[in-house]
Amino acid sequence: MFSKLLIYFNLYFSKIKERLTLTLFLFLCLFPMVLQGIAASKTIGPTVQEMEYRELEVIGNIIEQNSVIIVDFRYGYWLEYVTRQDIAKKPSIELWQKYEHVFLLMHKLQPRKPPQHSTKIIETQHFMLYKLPPPP
Secondary structure (H helix, E strand, C coil), rough: CHHHCCCCHHHHHHHHHHHHHHHHHHHHHHHHHHHEEEEEEEECCCCHHHHHHHHHHHHHHHCCCCEEEECCCCHHHHHHHCCCCCCECCCCCCHHCCCEEEEEEECCCCCCCCCCCCCCCCCCCCCCEEEEECCE
């Protein structure tokens, strides 16, 4: 009887020991990742700087209704949020069929040659906005 009781206690404590070992192992593996995640989350900021955001607000006041803006998608979310206009990744004939005005927004850090016959609407410290003519 005593030996059976000893076997049950041994099994019970061995299960606890296995669970404790597993828990400790998982904690030791995951703890550094959690610390790195917390440290990384402190450095994450908005994708645009405050000044760029203010410039997008100015640009948003210039853009006419029923417009689409061709923009690098790194700024697409913020531009769409500020201007309440649709955005596109690249020009296409369908854009002029669907919208009255088609604009191109370029960041000065990644300047491209603007399309031929486009009209510069505004140039800020960070951005250049062009109005694109309809295709021939």
